[in-house]
Amino acid sequence: MKKLVFPPIVIVLIASMIPTVLYPIMQKSQTECTATSKKFQYNCNVLFINKIEPMSGYSGIVGATMPSMAMAHNVRPVKFTEKEGMAGHYEFTIQLEMLGEWMFQYDITNPKRDRVLEKLVFDKTKSITFDKKHNHSHHKNSDHKHSGHDH
Numbered sequence: 001m002k003k004l005v006f007p008p009i010v011i012v013l014i015a016s017m018i019p020t021v022l023y024p025i026m027q028k029s030q031t032e033c034t035a036t037s038k039k040f041q042y043n044c045n046v047l048f049i050n051k052i053e054p055m056s057g058y059s060g061i062v063g064a065t066m067p068s069m070a071m072a073h074n075v076r077p078v079k080f081t082e083k084e085g086m087a088g089h090y091e092f093t094i095q096l097e098m099l100g101e102w103m104f105q106y107d108i109t110n111p112k113r114d115r116v117l118e119k120l121v122f123d124k125t126k127s128i129t130f131d132k133k134h135n136h137s138h139h140k141n142s143d144h145k146h147s148g149h150d151h
C-alpha cells in the first residue's frame with residue numbers, strides 16, 4: 001500500500017501566506033486637525049501613504065461617526081483635495097457635532113476605490129491620534145473606552 005504524504009513544499013507555501021493574511025492593509029492615513037472659530041468645526045490635513053510612499057492624485061470624500069454613539073450623529077461628508085505642490089497631502093474642513101472620539105472614514109474614489117479608517121480624539125483646539133494617546137495612557141486613564149478596540 002502506498003502512503004499519502006504531504007509534500008513539504010505545501011507546508012512552506014501555507015506558512016508563507018500567513019503574514020499576508022495578518023497585514024492586509026497597506027494604505028494608511030495620518031490626519032491632523034485644528035479647530036476653526038466655528039464650534040466643532042475643524043480644518044484637517046491628511047497624508048495618504050502606502051507603506052512609506054506618499055499617494056498622489058487621490059480624490060474622494062471623508063465622513064465621521066462616533067464609535068461609542070453609533071446612530072447619534074449625522075456629519076455631512078466632505079471632499080478632500082490635494083494641496084498644490086505637496087504630493088500625498090490633502091485638506092478639508094469638517095463640521096463635527098461634539099468633542100471626543102470620532103472615526104474618520106475616507107472613501108477614495110480615484111484612482112481606484114478604497115476605504116481608509118482612522119480614529120481620532122478631538123478636544124477644543126485639535127485632534128489627537130487615537131493610537132498615540134492609547135499607548136501612553138492605557139492603564140492610567142480610567143475613563144478610557146474600549147469600544148472598537150482591536151488590538
Ligand SMILES: [Cu+2]
Pocket residue numbers: 066069072073098100
Ligand atoms: Cu457623540
